[in-house]
Amino acid sequence: MKTITLTINGEHVSCTEGSSLLEAAQGHGIKIPTLCHHHSLKPVGACRMCLVEDEKTGRIIASCVTPAAQKMSVLTESPRVLKHRRNIVRLMMAEHPESCIICSKGNRCSLRQYAAELGIGETGLYPIPNYRNIEQANPFIQRDLTKCILCGKCIRADHELVVTGAIDYNMRGFDSRPSTLFDRPLEKSTCTFCGTCLSICPTGALSPVSIFVGTPEKEKLSFCGFCGVGCRLSLGISDNQVVEVNPAHIKKSVNDAALCVRGHFGHDFLNVKQRMTKPMIKKDGSLSSVSWAEAIELVADRLTQIKDKHGPDSIAFLGSSKCANEENYLFQKLARIGFKTNNIDNGGYISGRLMLDLIDTRTDPGRRFNFFAGTLSGLEMAEVIFIAGADPSHSIPVAGYYLKRSVKNGTPVIVADPRKTEMAGLASVWLRLKPGSDLELINALSALIYRKNVYADSFIKRFTRGFEKYSESLSSYDLDRAARITGISIQEMERAADLLVGKKIAFMVGDGIIKNRYGMETGEAFLNLALMTGSIGYGGAGFHFPAKENNQVGAWDMGTVPDKLPGRQPLNDSLSRTSWEKLWGGEIPHEVGLDLCGMIEAAEQAKLKALYIMGENPLRSLPDRQRVLNALEKIDFIVVQDILNNETSKLADAVLPGAAFCEKKGTFTNMEGRLRSVSAVVEPPGDAKSDFEIIGLVAEKCGHTSLKCSVESIREELSKRIPMYEKGRSNFHPVWIKEAIDSDPAEEDDRERLISFSQVVTADEEEADKEYLFTAIIGSKRCHLGSGTRTGYSPRIKAFNFSDAIEISEQDSKDFGISDGNKVRLVSRNGAIEREVCVKKNIGRGMVFVPAAFNGNDAGLLIRLTKLFDSTSEGWNCCPVKLEKI
Amino acid sequence: MKPAEIDKEKLLSIIEAYRNKKWGLIPLLQAIQEEFGYVPPVAVESVADAMKMYPSHVQGVITFYAGFSTEPKGRCVLKVCRGTACHVKGGKSILRMIQKDLGLKEGETSIDYQFTLETAACLGACFVAPAMMVNRDYFGKLSPPKVTSVLEQYRKDKGDN
Numbered sequence A: 001m002k003t004i005t006l007t008i009n010g011e012h013v014s015c016t017e018g019s020s021l022l023e024a025a026q027g028h029g030i031k032i033p034t035l036c037h038h039h040s041l042k043p044v045g046a047c048r049m050c051l052v053e054d055e056k057t058g059r060i061i062a063s064c065v066t067p068a069a070q071k072m073s074v075l076t077e078s079p080r081v082l083k084h085r086r087n088i089v090r091l092m093m094a095e096h097p098e099s100c101i102i103c104s105k106g107n108r109c110s111l112r113q114y115a116a117e118l119g120i121g122e123t124g125l126y127p128i129p130n131y132r133n134i135e136q137a138n139p140f141i142q143r144d145l146t147k148c149i150l151c152g153k154c155i156r157a158d159h160e161l162v163v164t165g166a167i168d169y170n171m172r173g174f175d176s177r178p179s180t181l182f183d184r185p186l187e188k189s190t191c192t193f194c195g196t197c198l199s200i201c202p203t204g205a206l207s208p209v210s211i212f213v214g215t216p217e218k219e220k221l222s223f224c225g226f227c228g229v230g231c232r233l234s235l236g237i238s239d240n241q242v243v244e245v246n247p248a249h250i251k252k253s254v255n256d257a258a259l260c261v262r263g264h265f266g267h268d269f270l271n272v273k274q275r276m277t278k279p280m281i282k283k284d285g286s287l288s289s290v291s292w293a294e295a296i297e298l299v300a301d302r303l304t305q306i307k308d309k310h311g312p313d314s315i316a317f318l319g320s321s322k323c324a325n326e327e328n329y330l331f332q333k334l335a336r337i338g339f340k341t342n343n344i345d346n347g348g349y350i351s352g353r354l355m356l357d358l359i360d361t362r363t364d365p366g367r368r369f370n371f372f373a374g375t376l377s378g379l380e381m382a383e384v385i386f387i388a389g390a391d392p393s394h395s396i397p398v399a400g401y402y403l404k405r406s407v408k409n410g411t412p413v414i415v416a417d418p419r420k421t422e423m424a425g426l427a428s429v430w431l432r433l434k435p436g437s438d439l440e441l442i443n444a445l446s447a448l449i450y451r452k453n454v455y456a457d458s459f460i461k462r463f464t465r466g467f468e469k470y471s472e473s474l475s476s477y478d479l480d481r482a483a484r485i486t487g488i489s490i491q492e493m494e495r496a497a498d499l500l501v502g503k504k505i506a507f508m509v510g511d512g513i514i515k516n517r518y519g520m521e522t523g524e525a526f527l528n529l530a531l532m533t534g535s536i537g538y539g540g541a542g543f544h545f546p547a548k549e550n551n552q553v554g555a556w557d558m559g560t561v562p563d564k565l566p567g568r569q570p571l572n573d574s575l576s577r578t579s580w581e582k583l584w585g586g587e588i589p590h591e592v593g594l595d596l597c598g599m600i601e602a603a604e605q606a607k608l609k610a611l612y613i614m615g616e617n618p619l620r621s622l623p624d625r626q627r628v629l630n631a632l633e634k635i636d637f638i639v640v641q642d643i644l645n646n647e648t649s650k651l652a653d654a655v656l657p658g659a660a661f662c663e664k665k666g667t668f669t670n671m672e673g674r675l676r677s678v679s680a681v682v683e684p685p686g687d688a689k690s691d692f693e694i695i696g697l698v699a700e701k702c703g704h705t706s707l708k709c710s711v712e713s714i715r716e717e718l719s720k721r722i723p724m725y726e727k728g729r730s731n732f733h734p735v736w737i738k739e740a741i742d743s744d745p746a747e748e749d750d751r752e753r754l755i756s757f758s759q760v761v762t763a764d765e766e767e768a769d770k771e772y773l774f775t776a777i778i779g780s781k782r783c784h785l786g787s788g789t790r791t792g793y794s795p796r797i798k799a800f801n802f803s804d805a806i807e808i809s810e811q812d813s814k815d816f817g818i819s820d821g822n823k824v825r826l827v828s829r830n831g832a833i834e835r836e837v838c839v840k841k842n843i844g845r846g847m848v849f850v851p852a853a854f855n856g857n858d859a860g861l862l863i864r865l866t867k868l869f870d871s872t873s874e875g876w877n878c879c880p881v882k883l884e885k886i
Numbered sequence B: 001m002k003p004a005e006i007d008k009e010k011l012l013s014i015i016e017a018y019r020n021k022k023w024g025l026i027p028l029l030q031a032i033q034e035e036f037g038y039v040p041p042v043a044v045e046s047v048a049d050a051m052k053m054y055p056s057h058v059q060g061v062i063t064f065y066a067g068f069s070t071e072p073k074g075r076c077v078l079k080v081c082r083g084t085a086c087h088v089k090g091g092k093s094i095l096r097m098i099q100k101d102l103g104l105k106e107g108e109t110s111i112d113y114q115f116t117l118e119t120a121a122c123l124g125a126c127f128v129a130p131a132m133m134v135n136r137d138y139f140g141k142l143s144p145p146k147v148t149s150v151l152e153q154y155r156k157d158k159g160d161n
C-alpha cells in the first residue's frame, strides 16, 4: 500500500493511502473531536465536529470523510476551525433540553465534554428543544430522543455491526429521528436488546436502565463471563460492584463495539442477594454458616475418609466450564494426584466437548493441522458457510453477527435446520430437514459432491486414507432413502451440493448435532465431508462449534475430563502420562474415569460416595431432574463450590463460596482458542474467595501441600508444558491455530499421520410415532445462557419477562384448536411440562420448539438421561411428545 | 364514506412484480401509491421482504419523501401554492378561503375522504400566479369566484369514478 505524507498542525505525518485525515491525525496522537465517527462504522460526516482547515485552499472540511492526500497541510485548531466548531456545538446545545444537566450519561456524554472544552456554557441562542417521549418501558434501554443529535451511530451500529435493522431514520427535517418500524417501543420491534447502539451513542439519548445512577467511579477491562465468544468488556465499577457493562470498543477484538443482551445487561446477577458469601456446612439437615477453617477441615476430612474407606474411585470431581484455566488445571491435579482418580469432568459435557474431542482425536493426533476454524473473523474470508443444527443468533449472538455480516457481503450460506432460524431466513439455501435426520443429509451431500466428481483430489491423496472404500459406499448411497428420512427433495440437496462443490467450507455445527442421538456418526459424516472438500482450518474454513460457556474450551484443554490429560493428551498414552507424572511428582491412575453421566449412574448404584462440584449446577443443567436428584441424594458427601445458591447447592453437605470471573485472576480460552487473561476488578462478595485459593486450601488440608501455589506458577507450568498455552500468546491464537496457518500442508508427507475417512453409517428409517405425534425441539433463547442459573437471577432479564412459550406451527394450531396464549401440557415418554403456546411461522408441522433454561430448566424433564454419543442414546435435543390442551 | 379497504392480493401482486429488482424500491412505492392513493403501512413489511431491506429502512424512505403518504388521501388532493410569486399575488387569501370552504387545515383530509388540502413551495406555474393543483390539473390566476367554481366542479364530479 502506498504511503502518504502530509502536514497536520505543522507536524509531518504519514499514513497509508485511503486513510482519512482523521485517521492520519489519530495515528499520530493528534486529537480531533468527533461525534458521528466510530472506527468500525462507515463514516458519514453527519455532525461536522471534526472540521479542519486546509491551509492551502482555506477550505473547512470534515476530516472523517476526507481522504488524506499527498502534501496536504491541515490545521485542526485554527481560529476559524474553532469558531465553526463552537457554533456547531452551540446549535446542538440550543436544541438540547434542560434535562441535560441531570442526564445519567453525565461526564461521559461527548457533546457535554466538547461543550465544556470549547467553553460553551450559555449558547446565547434561542432554545428550541425538540421534545419527545421518554421511552423506558423495557428494563434495558431508555430512549430520550429529545437528546438525540442525529449522528446516526446507533442506526449504523444496528445495521453494520449487529445486522438487525430494528431502527432507521424516520421522517425528515426537524421531525427526523432514529426510530423503529411504526415508531413502536423497542420491545415491540425486532430489537434484540444487544445494547450496542446504547454504548455507541455519544449523548444521553440512549442510556442503560439501571438501579445505579450516575457515572461509575472507575472503568476496568474484562471479558464477558457468559458464552464462549468471550467478548471484551469495559466494566463500570462503584463501591466494589460492577454497576455497568459496555463493550470495550477495542479494534480487532472479537466483539469490538458489539455485545449481546446477556453480556450487556445480564451481569447484574453479580450483585444479587443469592450470591454465596459464607462457607456453610450441613448441620441437622440444614446448611449453616461456618468459618473457612471449619468448612475446609470438614471437606478435607470427609474426602480423605471416603477415599480410605471406599477407594479412590468412590470420589468424583466435577470441574467447571465457567472457571479459569488455572483453576481447572489445579482441580484435575487434585483429583488425579491428590485422590488418585480420573473421575473428573466438567459441564462442557453438556455443551459439546465430546464433539470437540471427536474432531481433535480424529484429525490432529500428531498436531499437524487442525480442523478447527479458529478466529471468527475468518468467516469473512470463508468461501461458503454451512450452519447445521445451530442457532448462533441466540446461542452465541456476537458470533451470529459475524455470520450475518458474511451474508450481507455475499458469502453463500447453507443452513440445515428444522426451524426457520434467523440464519435460515437469510441463507442462500435452507435445508428444512426433519428433526434429528442430519446424518442422512450430510451423507447425501457428500454422495452428491462425489458424484459430481469435484472434490479435493490432491488433498485426499496426500493426507487421507480410506477414500476408496468411503467413495464406494458413496456411489451406492441411496439418495431416495435419504430424501425420505430427511424430508428434503433430491433437487434441494442438489442445490446445496452445487454451492459446496469446489469450495472450502466453514462449518458451524451446533447442539442439533452435538446432542443428536447420532451425534458421533453425524460428527464423522461431517468430518468425511470436510476431508473430501479439503476444508481444513485454514483461510476461514474448518469447524466452529458454538461454545456455550466462556471456558468450555479451556476446561477441556486443562484435562478436566476423564480420558485426557492437560493439553488434550490422551490418558492412555503412556508417554504423555509419564511426562505429567514427572512434573507432578506422583502417579496418575491409568483407567479412564467417569464422565458426568457416568457419575450420575455410579451414584445411582451407590458406587459414588463423594462428589466435589466446582461451578456447575447439574441438577438444573442435566436432563431428567428427578433421576439426577435421586442419584445425588444417594451420595454421602457433596461439596458445592459456586457463586450462586442454586438447585444443586441445596443438596450440598458443604458449600464453599467462590468468585465470579471479574473477582479473580486467571485465564479463559474462548471458542476461537484465544487465551484471555482477567484480573480481579472487584472483590468477591462477603467472605467468598477465588476458586483457585479454595482448591489450594482443600488440597493443603488433605496433605498435598504442593498444590497450594500461586496462579502465576500454574501459568508457568501450563506455558511450558502445553504448546498451545505458550507464554506471550495471551491475546493471540494458541499455537494450534498458528501452526495450521503456517505449515504448508503440501510439504508434509508422513504416512503415519494420514487422516482416515470413516465408513458411511446410515440412520434407521423409522415409522412415525402413533402416540407421540410431535417432535419437541429444545433450544436456547438469547436471554438465557445454558440452563439459565446465572441469567435466571439477573434482575433485568427477569424484569423483561422473556416468553417461555412453546412454539407451534400455524397449521397445527388450527388442526388441534390451540391458539396463542392457550396453556398446554407437553408430554414425552419421560416427563411432562406445562406452558403457554405461541403460534409461529418459522416452525413446521409436527414440531414444537421448547425454549430451554426457563422455569428452572424444566425442558430437561422431557428428555431421558442417556450418555451422549452412546449407541443407546436417544439424544438430548429432541424427543417425541404429545400435546394436551389444558 | 371510508377509504377503500386495501385489496391485499392486489398489493402483493404489485410487490411481487418488483421482487429482487435492483433499485426497485422507489418505483415500487410509486406503483403502490398510484394504485391506492397512498402507501398503506401494511405494505411496509412485504415491501421490505421483497426488496431484501429492513422494514425500518423502507419506512425511513417513505417518510423521507414528501411525495409519499402513509395516510389515505381524499378523492381530490388540492395543492395550493405558497411560493413567492403566488404569495405576492394573494395566494395567502386564496388558501384561507379554501380552508374555510372545505373546513380543512393543511395536511388534513375531510372525513368523507373527498378532499385533502396540501400546500406546495412552488408549483412551477408562477406565470399564472396565484395557482393551485387538484390532482393532476393546474388552475391559475385564481380569484375567489374561480376557486368557488373549481371546488363546485369537483364536488359535482363526486361518484363519477
Ligand code: SF4
Binding pocket: A147, A148, A149, A150, A151, A152, A153, A154, A155, A178, A197, A200, A201, A202, A203, A205, A206
Ligand atoms: S440516538 Fe444517539 S446514536 Fe442515535 S442518532 Fe441520536 S445521538 Fe446519535
Ligand code: SF4
Binding pocket: A154, A157, A158, A162, A164, A165, A166, A167, A190, A191, A192, A193, A194, A195, A196, A197, A198
Ligand atoms: S439494542 Fe441492538 S438490536 Fe436493538 S436497536 Fe440497538 S443495536 Fe439494534
Ligand code: SF4
Binding pocket: A224, A225, A226, A227, A228, A229, A230, A231, A255, A259, A260, A261, A262, A263, A264, A396, A397, A398, A399
Ligand atoms: S456473545 Fe457471549 S461473550 Fe459476547 S456478550 Fe454475549 S454472552 Fe457475552
Ligand code: FES
Binding pocket: A033, A034, A035, A036, A037, A044, A045, A046, A047, A048, A049, A050, A051, A062, A063, A064, A065
Ligand atoms: S465526526 Fe466527522 S462529521 Fe461527525
Ligand code: FES
Binding pocket: B081, B082, B083, B084, B085, B086, B087, B121, B122, B123, B124, B125, B126, B129, B130, B131
Ligand atoms: S410561486 Fe406559486 S407556482 Fe411558483
